Amino acid sequence: MPEPQCARPRSVAVEAVAVAAAATPDGGAAPGHGAAPEPGAAPQRRSAGSDGGAPTGKPRGLWSDAWHDLLRNPVFVVSALVIVFLVVISVWPSLIASRNPLSCDLALAQEGSRPGHPFGFNGQGCDVYTRTVHGARTSVVVGVLASLGVALTGSVLGALAGFHGGAWDAVLSRITDVFFAIPVVLGGLVLLSLVAGTTVWPVIGFMVLLGWPQISRIARGSVITVKQNDYVQAARALGASPARIMLRHILPNAVAPVIVVATIALGTFIALEATLSYLGVGLRPPAVSWGIDISDASPYIRNSPHMLLWPAGALAVTVLAFIMLGDAVRDALDPKLR
Amino acid sequence: MGRYVIRRLLQMIPVFIGATLLIFLMVHVMGDPIAGLCGERQCDPATESRLRQEFGLDRPVWQQYMTYMGHVFSGDFGTAFNGQKVIELMASAFPVTLRLTLVAVAFELVVGVVLGVLTGLRRGRPVDTSVLLLTLVVIAVPTFVTGLLAQLVFGVTWRIVQPSVSYTAPLGELILPGLVLASVSLAYVTRLTRTSVAENARSDYVRTAVAKGLPRHRVITRHLLRNSLIPVVTFIGTDIGALMGGAIVTERIFNIHGVGFQLYQGILRQNTQTVVGFVTVLVIVFLLANLLVDLVYAVLDPRIRYA
Amino acid sequence: MLLDVRDLRVEFRTRDGVARAVNGVSYAVDAGETLAVLGESGSGKSVAAQAVMGILDTPPGRITGGEVLFRGRDLLRLKEERRRRIRGAEMAMIFQDALSALNPVLDVGSQLGEMFVVHRGMSRGQARARAVELMDRVGIPAARERAGDYPHQFSGGMRQRVMIAMALALEPALIIADEPTTALDVTVQAQVMELLARLRRELDMALILITHDLGVVAEAADRIAVMYAGRIVETAPVHAVHRAAAHPYTRALLDSVPRLDRKGRELYAIRGLPPNPLRVPPGCAFHPRCPVARDICRTDEPPLYEAGEGRRSACHFWRETLDG
Numbered sequence: 001m002p003e004p005q006c007a008r009p010r011s012v013a014v015e016a017v018a019v020a021a022a023a024t025p026d027g028g029a030a031p032g033h034g035a036a037p038e039p040g041a042a043p044q045r046r047s048a049g050s051d052g053g054a055p056t057g058k059p060r061g062l063w064s065d066a067w068h069d070l071l072r073n074p075v076f077v078v079s080a081l082v083i084v085f086l087v088v089i090s091v092w093p094s095l096i097a098s099r100n101p102l103s104c105d106l107a108l109a110q111e112g113s114r115p116g117h118p119f120g121f122n123g124q125g126c127d128v129y130t131r132t133v134h135g136a137r138t139s140v141v142v143g144v145l146a147s148l149g150v151a152l153t154g155s156v157l158g159a160l161a162g163f164h165g166g167a168w169d170a171v172l173s174r175i176t177d178v179f180f181a182i183p184v185v186l187g188g189l190v191l192l193s194l195v196a197g198t199t200v201w202p203v204i205g206f207m208v209l210l211g212w213p214q215i216s217r218i219a220r221g222s223v224i225t226v227k228q229n230d231y232v233q234a235a236r237a238l239g240a241s242p243a244r245i246m247l248r249h250i251l252p253n254a255v256a257p258v259i260v261v262a263t264i265a266l267g268t269f270i271a272l273e274a275t276l277s278y279l280g281v282g283l284r285p286p287a288v289s290w291g292i293d294i295s296d297a298s299p300y301i302r303n304s305p306h307m308l309l310w311p312a313g314a315l316a317v318t319v320l321a322f323i324m325l326g327d328a329v330r331d332a333l334d335p336k337l338r
Numbered sequence: 339m340g341r342y343v344i345r346r347l348l349q350m351i352p353v354f355i356g357a358t359l360l361i362f363l364m365v366h367v368m369g370d371p372i373a374g375l376c377g378e379r380q381c382d383p384a385t386e387s388r389l390r391q392e393f394g395l396d397r398p399v400w401q402q403y404m405t406y407m408g409h410v411f412s413g414d415f416g417t418a419f420n421g422q423k424v425i426e427l428m429a430s431a432f433p434v435t436l437r438l439t440l441v442a443v444a445f446e447l448v449v450g451v452v453l454g455v456l457t458g459l460r461r462g463r464p465v466d467t468s469v470l471l472l473t474l475v476v477i478a479v480p481t482f483v484t485g486l487l488a489q490l491v492f493g494v495t496w497r498i499v500q501p502s503v504s505y506t507a508p509l510g511e512l513i514l515p516g517l518v519l520a521s522v523s524l525a526y527v528t529r530l531t532r533t534s535v536a537e538n539a540r541s542d543y544v545r546t547a548v549a550k551g552l553p554r555h556r557v558i559t560r561h562l563l564r565n566s567l568i569p570v571v572t573f574i575g576t577d578i579g580a581l582m583g584g585a586i587v588t589e590r591i592f593n594i595h596g597v598g599f600q601l602y603q604g605i606l607r608q609n610t611q612t613v614v615g616f617v618t619v620l621v622i623v624f625l626l627a628n629l630l631v632d633l634v635y636a637v638l639d640p641r642i643r644y645a
Numbered sequence: 646m647l648l649d650v651r652d653l654r655v656e657f658r659t660r661d662g663v664a665r666a667v668n669g670v671s672y673a674v675d676a677g678e679t680l681a682v683l684g685e686s687g688s689g690k691s692v693a694a695q696a697v698m699g700i701l702d703t704p705p706g707r708i709t710g711g712e713v714l715f716r717g718r719d720l721l722r723l724k725e726e727r728r729r730r731i732r733g734a735e736m737a738m739i740f741q742d743a744l745s746a747l748n749p750v751l752d753v754g755s756q757l758g759e760m761f762v763v764h765r766g767m768s769r770g771q772a773r774a775r776a777v778e779l780m781d782r783v784g785i786p787a788a789r790e791r792a793g794d795y796p797h798q799f800s801g802g803m804r805q806r807v808m809i810a811m812a813l814a815l816e817p818a819l820i821i822a823d824e825p826t827t828a829l830d831v832t833v834q835a836q837v838m839e840l841l842a843r844l845r846r847e848l849d850m851a852l853i854l855i856t857h858d859l860g861v862v863a864e865a866a867d868r869i870a871v872m873y874a875g876r877i878v879e880t881a882p883v884h885a886v887h888r889a890a891a892h893p894y895t896r897a898l899l900d901s902v903p904r905l906d907r908k909g910r911e912l913y914a915i916r917g918l919p920p921n922p923l924r925v926p927p928g929c930a931f932h933p934r935c936p937v938a939r940d941i942c943r944t945d946e947p948p949l950y951e952a953g954e955g956r957r958s959a960c961h962f963w964r965e966t967l968d969g
Contacts, residue, residue: 179360182357183582186586187364190613275480275481278482279587301489302494305490315480316478319478319480320474548700551731553763556763565749640749
């Protein structure tokens, strides 16, 4: 639903962006939501009202100001620390879990926790602690690569459409509409059931394929907003080349909403990977993934809930950390929302 | 207003063609359309070539798509793996999922909007902070985990509800699954309403309403809410289509024989007729929901109506 | 005395500290009188008016002291319900930007009629009829038909007329107009100002006119109060000010009048910038920009000196300024 929403208040639109971004499988089948962002979604600094508002301190740039705000925001600090920890253990899982996640002993199946095995054992007798630690790598890799892919593809296409307008823009808008009409879990089921694999690549590829329109829509709106600013008109009047206008004047000012949405989307991609693995079309064993472990544990949930709760808890904390990080970044970039 | 509706309808056509074509291609080109037709077994070569001809699989893909759409518009969605007509599967599955979706939407509307308004008016207070935190947790826990846990706690440990829904799926048994299905959107509706209310509460026209000497309840209901709920209604309307398509996980957990269940079966058995048929209808539902949202939006916001 | 504001103080708590937006402001308005409150952006003139009207955003704003005596009652001590009945009925406000100050999703007829429904208990039909009368009175053509239109369908000038109609609806004793013409085209500004002045005369209302436009002041006001950094630096009858100023800041404002061709340039003659409300200079807040400042100005905050002819000036050297 493109044009008609221009009348909405700006930061509501930003929230709607986040909503569209973060909608997870089932219940919110992203990226299909039409709660569409519009050309107005770009967070912009503005000083407090002329006479009526609270005064501002000495002026700083958008980015340094945002950074300053972030460091003082406990939500940001906590979620950033969690994320750093996750990245470290996904690069070097053996730092805190030295066992092999694939070595299991059926005799120990479904056993509870014991010394050396704090989270107990799963249905195949594998150590839940080791598998939970090693599962982080899959989630982080899928989340990071899928977001990067989506952010790059989406912002290039969206920015070009917003910059050039015309037929290119119209075609791209219709294409994004098409992608929005396909529920994401459904698309995943159809596509991934055809491409069996134990690596993360088909999953990432699918996420980029279905995720880019969402970023492209935001990038487009953001570029259109920035394009209308006086300094861009001035640069054009002074004879700057389109490439220079795009790279020097528009991109740096239009990139903020894309970063925010991509960060939040990162968390939801992680959740989506787990959901697809739960449905049996994401990663497949012997890959180690929280989604697989949760799926494997679900039949035993009545008797041995520990098998499900540990990987599910790790998954929730990870997704939460990325969503809160994105939230904090958005608040920092759009002070009006505070 | 009339032109607005017509423009919207016209814009739906390419989206419909694009979305159905995309699914059609995904299923037909990448999968084997006749793989599931002989039940669990592999088809023998003679049957296979006969089937290929019967379904026109020897012709170009675009012709196959046209033929299929022609059938669809005359009400023929083909045959499912067990010999049942796909349209019959739909007749039993869609009412169930529609009921489930309506329960979910009711939760979004009632719980989400009420929480959002309460927190939006009390921004920064303890109520606000705790609800906000809760919504983040709900968003962060994937629906299949929420569903499994809800089933365990309410169905098994406390025995308040049946852990799995019976075949006819009466409304009463759909309350817990509906809440699970709604959970993530519910959190978004809460956050969206909250932001919208808080934003509008500081707007100039609300200040004007206060300066006019209106009582607080009138300022809130007549001026603040009327404006704040516009984006929320838009979101919920669009969500209807998304919920119906996204109910696969919830239906699997609670063993509900709805759209998601049939689709899942169709995909597992590689039955193209079922998959393409159900997705086509879901796309139509999504587009109609969007059209409805656009109309409601125009009714609520005169700036759109007279644009 | 209709309105008597005494030593009003308003603070804003921000993350960077406390800003004293209004720092001991006193002014008074007689029935039927027009007081112009003059000052740059950030001088506290609008905040003070919002505190008087009772529509200050709290938080972040907070009234920390003073009295607002309206017809003898201290509004700051009234219960909110009593205060609400005064708003709109006995005192009303006109805002700068009518497009954002009017509700976008309600037609103007019902927004005007709402005043009668809420304060006078009229039926919707009666209220609608009164709304049309009002629109007619403020010069909106085809009032009956246009009452069903929405704010975005009106031109800027017509919208501001709707705003004025809304403020006048219940014939209040006091109207506060916060930069009522700033958002309008120059040609329309004069018409709207004329309308406001005429209706004020006809209904014999008092008017507080908040502005930074000296041209507007000269035509409409009886007295002026000049604000700087949250304080009143000079009050005087308007004719006296046009002869000579008793404060260097007022004088600088007057000197900049010929340059008053565009908003934002009127203070061309004053060097420097208005102070950051978080860090108001000690002594006289104007001293860093003042051409006659001496040592005492940097240390001692000047009181409001009586300067004759009904004038008061917060300058240690008011006599010198007046003569020079």
